[in-house]
Amino acid sequence: MVNERSLSQRLAADVMQRCDVLGRCSDEPGRLTRTFCSVAMRDAHRLVTGWMEAAGMSVRIDAAGNLIGNYLPPESNPQRRVLIGSHLDTVADAGRYDGILGVVMGIAVVEALRESNQSLPWAIEVIGFSEEEGVRFRTPFIGSRALAGTLDAGMLTLCDDTGVSISQALDHFGCDPHAMDACSATPGSIVAYLEPHIEQGPLLESLDEPLGVVTAIAGQTRLTVEWAGEGGHAGTAPMNLRNDPLPIAGRWAVAVEEAARSTPGLVATVGRLSVDPNVPNCIPRCVTASLDVRHQEDAVRIAAVDKLLTLADELARGANLAMRIERQHEHSAVAMDPRLVEGLAKSVASCTGDPQRMVSGAGHDAGVVATVAPTAMLFLRSPGGVSHHPAEAVQESDVALGLQVLVHFIHALASEA
């Protein structure tokens, strides 16, 4: 046990260093932005490939630009595999850990397994998904959707801001977009997909817990509500002759927060509020508010959204305002595999203590892969709850603990096989 701990500590130090190095592969000088099929992505692939090969893996890039390292432990069946990883792309002005950490931790897990040289019933593959953030083509999960076989051909014609299509970008990157079908996993071939990821939120830190086990990825509704009144001069229009949509939007924002606070597990956010004309001495003519609602149970989310939209309409009628709703995005909750969740929780318990079971409010590749293979996610505490920001962080000791847990879990899974 002492040896295992010191090994995971050494590997965690490497993980931190590798995240630092990858953080310098960027499309932009001075800040980290690494988009799908960019030169920075090629640089990242070169580095990750080197580390994979040094860990004894054979490396390939699939037709969707996913980078995959394959490790065959003694006595393993190469037709079956445990997949560990996350994505290698970033948002604009990103931190060094969102996505990348999961890939680099996957390599460290293989290094630990190889050091012990124990036999395992299946291959271990580390995957760096090519695209998760949706920056370049404004559509996310290109990499994991290719693995899940849900990336339809029509999507390949989507273009970035310079008019280059996904298909052209892949071709230019050296991939064959016509071979996309070959990316998708053979049914039953993936024993488990494990995604280690920073929490991107404040919960684990607030509980003083290093690790959390994800039970589900929340479903999400995103929409905008627009209320339109009449505008006018802030000095010359008496209050009783006004049609001001701003106090109505204000009432609604308060109700959104109250609805979420009074419903366990619900998060609801008005993140954007745009006022037209937004001038101090003009009564607002039109106010547009965004709504983002997430919950692990679709019925709870849908009921909350319905209630808030009914309220928005009542408020509009009461204040004689026109109202318009635009639904932008809706996806169902995705449960993680219950057996893997329990196993991962047991491994955490044996390494540190009973883990926090939690819902991921953010989307992840795990949510896509879960549609075709048993999937689990391990969250690592995010200092300050910060993500999608250069200040994004993870503690080296939490990474060491995470590696210990993953190695423990893989051995436990093997003993059940």
Added chain:
Amino acid sequence: MVNERSLSQRLAADVMQRCDVLGRCSDEPGRLTRTFCSVAMRDAHRLVTGWMEAAGMSVRIDAAGNLIGNYLPPESNPQRRVLIGSHLDTVADAGRYDGILGVVMGIAVVEALRESNQSLPWAIEVIGFSEEEGVRFRTPFIGSRALAGTLDAGMLTLCDDTGVSISQALDHFGCDPHAMDACSATPGSIVAYLEPHIEQGPLLESLDEPLGVVTAIAGQTRLTVEWAGEGGHAGTAPMNLRNDPLPIAGRWAVAVEEAARSTPGLVATVGRLSVDPNVPNCIPRCVTASLDVRHQEDAVRIAAVDKLLTLADELARGANLAMRIERQHEHSAVAMDPRLVEGLAKSVASCTGDPQRMVSGAGHDAGVVATVAPTAMLFLRSPGGVSHHPAEAVQESDVALGLQVLVHFIHALASEA
């Protein structure tokens, strides 16, 4: 009386036409923007000078660029004068009547007086103030402040966006900025300043009244309140770990409206609300709200502002937010001259019916001139309550009625002298 009415109808038709013609003197093609000392202002001066001269006035431009036409009725004392007018500059993308109407109506009043050729105890002067809107130098009332003697020398060094000072602009326009002192009215020389102006609000139209008599120009407080929380990811931060300033700003905007609705005569507006970062899936980090409060009694306004700022602070403390207040602008209410107000109301009553007495929520040259001379304002109904917009309008029949009222009032004033 039939003759007077038909004369005022004829003059009102001229007024409408002249406003149309002046609406084409613009700094910008395709829309009306006429700023202090611009080429468009020179074009406007040329037209107005011609109309003044045709009405028997001698015309001068003072050191502040104010255009003044002087009419000496039979037996008048040239040392004393009744001043009628408003301003000749406009906002950007303006309507044709704000300001200009008062000047053009002043000329029409002189035409009416001259037609009757009755003796009057003083000169009648029509003034087109050079600057009221504050567009070019971001400081308003340059023209009327020069007349009131409150335009200090330091102000002349203010520069526009191209680096030209007020002093240089005046010099280039052909005025002598060093002779500014000569603009200011000799104490007691102005018997009355009368400013006819469109209401710029919906009140008269809602009451089906053509004219209103202004009792005071409201005092005003303008400030911004900023609440700062912590921001974060809309999916990953549970509600109990959030510090979202937006619902707090929402509560406050509701309270601002309620405070104004429950206080007679108070208007209070949150016209600008800026959210940082203003992204649908990010919890707001910081929200800034503007507050504009106006009332004819300073004590009422000040008490309302104090109460709202106390509430803003309580809300901030309750939600663990940092708060910052920036006071931007504050000016006291200015009462119109009670004797002139009563006289003007009587003239309205004798021409059409008891007038609406009302507070002007917007600032006017009358508010500046009132500090040095007895002042009154006549409001003309604004169709749709629209102002500072190309759709700004006035009814020709209301203009005719306004001219009748002003001529009646001047004769009444003369009979009291």
